[in-house]
Amino acid sequence: xxxxxxxxxxxxxxxxxxxxxxxxxxxxxxxxxxxxxxxxxxxxxxxxxxxxxxxxxxxxxxxxxxxxxxxxxxxxxxxxxxxxxxxxxxxxxxxxxxxxxxxxxxxxxxxxxxxxxxxxxxxxxxxxxxxxxxxxxxxxxxxxxxxxxxxxxxxxxxxxxxxxxxxxxxxxxxxxxxxxxxxxxxxxxxxxxxxxxxxxxxxxxxxxxxxxxxxxxxxxxxxxxxxxxxxxxxxxxxxxxxxxxxxxxxxxxxxxxxxxx
Amino acid sequence: xxxxxxxxxxxxxxxxxxxxxxxxxxxxxxxxxxxxxxxxxxxxxxxxxxxxxxxxxxxxxxxxxxxxxxxxxxxxxxxxxxxxxxxxxxxxxxxxxxxxxxxxxxxxxxxxxxxxxxxxxxxxxxxxxxxxxxxxxxxxxxxxxxxxxxxxxxxxxxxxxxxxxxxxxxxxxxxxxxxxxxxxxxxxxxxxxxxxxxxxxxxxxxxxxxxxxxxxxxxxxxxxxxxxxxxxxxxxxxxxxxxxxxxxxxxxxxxxxxx
Numbered sequence: 001x002x003x004x005x006x007x008x009x010x011x012x013x014x015x016x017x018x019x020x021x022x023x024x025x026x027x028x029x030x031x032x033x034x035x036x037x038x039x040x041x042x043x044x045x046x047x048x049x050x051x052x053x054x055x056x057x058x059x060x061x062x063x064x065x066x067x068x069x070x071x072x073x074x075x076x077x078x079x080x081x082x083x084x085x086x087x088x089x090x091x092x093x094x095x096x097x098x099x100x101x102x103x104x105x106x107x108x109x110x111x112x113x114x115x116x117x118x119x120x121x122x123x124x125x126x127x128x129x130x131x132x133x134x135x136x137x138x139x140x141x142x143x144x145x146x147x148x149x150x151x152x153x154x155x156x157x158x159x160x161x162x163x164x165x166x167x168x169x170x171x172x173x174x175x176x177x178x179x180x181x182x183x184x185x186x187x188x189x190x191x192x193x194x195x196x197x198x199x200x201x202x203x204x205x206x207x208x209x210x211x212x213x214x215x216x217x218x219x220x221x222x223x224x225x226x227x228x229x230x231x232x233x234x235x236x237x238x239x240x241x242x243x244x245x246x247x248x249x250x251x252x253x254x255x256x257x258x259x260x261x
Numbered sequence: 262x263x264x265x266x267x268x269x270x271x272x273x274x275x276x277x278x279x280x281x282x283x284x285x286x287x288x289x290x291x292x293x294x295x296x297x298x299x300x301x302x303x304x305x306x307x308x309x310x311x312x313x314x315x316x317x318x319x320x321x322x323x324x325x326x327x328x329x330x331x332x333x334x335x336x337x338x339x340x341x342x343x344x345x346x347x348x349x350x351x352x353x354x355x356x357x358x359x360x361x362x363x364x365x366x367x368x369x370x371x372x373x374x375x376x377x378x379x380x381x382x383x384x385x386x387x388x389x390x391x392x393x394x395x396x397x398x399x400x401x402x403x404x405x406x407x408x409x410x411x412x413x414x415x416x417x418x419x420x421x422x423x424x425x426x427x428x429x430x431x432x433x434x435x436x437x438x439x440x441x442x443x444x445x446x447x448x449x450x451x452x453x454x455x456x457x458x459x460x461x462x463x464x465x466x467x468x469x470x471x472x473x474x475x476x477x478x479x480x481x482x483x484x485x486x487x488x489x490x491x492x493x494x495x496x497x498x499x500x501x502x503x504x505x506x507x508x509x510x511x512x513x514x515x516x517x518x519x520x
Contacts, residue, residue: 047461195305201305
């Protein structure tokens with residue numbers, strides 16, 4: 001990529017990200033659900049299911065609050081991306097996306113700009129979520145490096161989900177594509193070991209969770225927070241592969257939007 | 262159109278029912294989404310039955326109460342969105358020019374929620390029983406369960422009507438969905454009240470009416486006939502319905518004055 005092209009992509013990405021972040025921060029209808037949903041899931045799972053930590057065979061060393069924190073962190077990462085896909089779809093539905101396409105010197109900067117905004121959204125949510133978890137007395141046994149690795153994993157999940165949602169938004173170019181962005185994400189997250197470790201699942205859900213890539217991400221994240229890393233390399237490889245695959249999917253979406261005019 | 266109350270309700274009920282049945286986008290998610298969560302929760306939380314004091318050895322039977330409440334939450338959205346659309350398109354203004362009574366309008370609009378409640382309850386119960394859930398109260402209990410479910414669905418539907426009349430926008434009604442999910446999640450949804458070991462969570466769940474709606478449904482599935490739990494469940498549904506109708510009537514008056 002030439003220097004001029006890189007500068008062009010950067011400039012477009014900066015402009016798109018600024019507008020998206022501005023909309024997110026100044027519109028309570030976007031900001032409040034982004035903050036409240038993960039908190040609400042965290043409170044409901046960690047508070048309402050605390051007794052699950054006493055089930056025979058449940059031996060997660062950092063306790064049930066930390067066990068659920070990792071799920072909610074990764075879930076908020078994924079939904080930060082999906083909600084950004086909604087914003088993208090809305091922009092294309094209203095015609096603003098078409099203006100972006102006309103004005104941008106390098107259109108891949110548009111997708112990159114939305115991705116930066118999604119990451120910003122996720123960072124805001126994670127800051128609030130982490131603060132609440134610490135205040136609630138969550139036990140963190142992992143080292144500083146392991147906690148950084150946990151958040152790095154969440155970044156990869158956020159990028160993958162944003163690229164997935166962007167691919168859908170650019171193809172459908174209407175908010176009616178919302179369920180298509182949201183439902184598969186929801187499905188793949190909840191078909192992982194959400195409430196108990198994989199070993200305690202049985203039947204069909206154990207079979208599905210065993211082959212669900214999100215399981216490795218969750219187990220690695222839980223390993224990081226409890227200071228006993230497992231599947232770390234596999235989880236990063238999965239996160240990276242999903243991000244690259246969905247980036248290609250988003251690129252195809254961009255081509256589709258260009259072809260549509 | 263005859264101006265008798267019964268005729269007015271009948272005409273609007275017919276419109277509401279047809280409108281509901283003609284929108285698969287209203288019916289399908291209201292049935293499929295709760296069933297998906299039923300499957301996931303049953304698989305994921307099966308081990309909870311090993312906790313001392315858990316009331317049954319079938320988690321499916323325990324969690325089967327939840328879809329009935331989730332389904333009822335969809336009626337808030339459906340009835341509210343339908344009425345909001347009538348407001349946005351000006352249909353309510355046209356109705357206001359006729360001799361139609363407010364009570365007829367609100368009751369008729371709830372007919373769609375009633376039909377959806379029956380369809381949902383039958384679907385959840387059938388799927389639950391096929392998947393192996395128990396129904397301790399027997400066939401008569403199934404009938405009471407459907408009645409209770411419909412009562413809850415219609416009661417929640419009145420809140421949707423109120424929201425539509427108060428805000429006049431489908432988007433605002435849709436925005437209420439997460440708020441109502443808070444009530445569900447902060448209840449004894451996944452574990453019995455006695456097994457909620459976090460003090461503050463237990464305190465909230467104890468005063469959350471949704472906990473007692475769940476317990477009324479569970480009583481039929483797990484215990485058989487617990488008249489106290491059933492009376493409390495029907496009583497709460499009736500109270501929510503009465504308050505919702507009162508609020509909706511007041512909002513209707515304000516809206517008609519405004520227009």
